[in-house]
Amino acid sequence: KFTPNGTFLMKWGSEGDKAGQFNVPYSIEIDPSDNIYVVDRGNDRIQKFTKDGNFTLEWGSRGDKDGEFESPSGIAVDSSDNVYVIDDTGRIQKFTDEGKFIVSWGSDGNGDGEFSKPEGLDVGPDGNVYIADTANKRIQVFGLSNGTVTTSVYGQ
8 A cells, every 4th residue: 555645555465365365466446435355366256455454355266156256357346335346257247345246247259248358347437337348359338337238449
């Protein structure tokens, strides 16, 4: 953790698979209450910490069922504290801030609502979910966090 001008403040975690440890920490997100969510890609899970780095909970394991991940890569939190995670299966999963599964959508592919090597996602102030669909060279936008494709923007 650093100050806005780059002064080091603190760090936490170590290598491993126990609570508060990481194996390829890949992406982070901070919710409106300053909780910190970490995509622990190598352990196929999400870990949640307080703003001071204290571990509070984790969820996920390797697999393709609801609440499971295969190399998760992106995470976002909306204004209602719902957590969105995308992984190499091309699915977006939506959870409560306590890790309870709500819904999922998407699959591997190149059509609308499909992804190939998705690397990032965010929730805009409009409530839409934005996905960086890397190998398909596009951004997909999903309306009001419900999984309906509203726009696909292709790169060159």
